[in-house]
Amino acid sequence: MKTFVPKKTEIDRKWYVVDLKGAVLGRSAVKIARILRGKHKPIFTPHIDCGDHVIVINARHTVVTGRKASSKKYYRHTGYPGGIRERSFRQMQEKFPERIVEQAIRGMIPHNRLGRQMYKKLHVYADDYHPHQAQKPEAIKPV
Numbered sequence: 001m002k003t004f005v006p007k008k009t010e011i012d013r014k015w016y017v018v019d020l021k022g023a024v025l026g027r028s029a030v031k032i033a034r035i036l037r038g039k040h041k042p043i044f045t046p047h048i049d050c051g052d053h054v055i056v057i058n059a060r061h062t063v064v065t066g067r068k069a070s071s072k073k074y075y076r077h078t079g080y081p082g083g084i085r086e087r088s089f090r091q092m093q094e095k096f097p098e099r100i101v102e103q104a105i106r107g108m109i110p111h112n113r114l115g116r117q118m119y120k121k122l123h124v125y126a127d128d129y130h131p132h133q134a135q136k137p138e139a140i141k142p143v
Contacts, residue, residue: 006043006050013121014052015137017130021058024065025104028142032056033108035140036118049117055132056124060097064089074103098124 016035020028038044038051064072072089092100101124109115123132 004043005045006048008048011043011048011050015055015132015135016052016140017055017057017132017137018140018142019058019128020056020101020142021061021128023062023142025062025100026064028062029101029104029108031140031143032122033105036105036121037109047114049114051118051121053121053135053137054123055130055137056101056122057128057130058126059101059124060093060126062093062097062101074100097126 018028018032032054034040035054036051038049041050043050063069069089074087074089074092076085077083078085087095089100102122105122106115106119109118123130
């Protein structure tokens with residue numbers, strides 16, 4: 001029996017919409033990363049991008065468990081000496097709610113050119129509006 005390897009033309013890409021209103025960040029990110037990677041499909045192959053597009057809405061309304069809302073920190077560096085910047089989860093949720101979800105999901109997909117290709121299929125919006133109605137996305141529950 002020969003091993004089946006899907007070709008780019010054989011991959012059927014669907015669109016999914018996930019509403020994160022009141023959903024736990026980490027648990028939702030795992031499910032979304034799994035769909036982006038294509039692990040939910042029977043034709044999953046680790047070295048081929050066979051995942052689907054995911055639209056995330058209401059990123060502003062995600063929650064974290066425990067004391068993470070006050071103690072979780074997000075770091076970035078400006079590139080200059082001493083240029084490390086730090087923000088708490090609450091500050092990020094007020095100013096950049098999309099980045100919280102994007103960073104959580106980015107850490108769960110491969111860190112190479114294949115992962116960057118998968119990441120391009122993620123569309124995150126802070127509120128419940130998204131401009132992808134023409135793709136007829138299928139709604140799924142976060143967890």
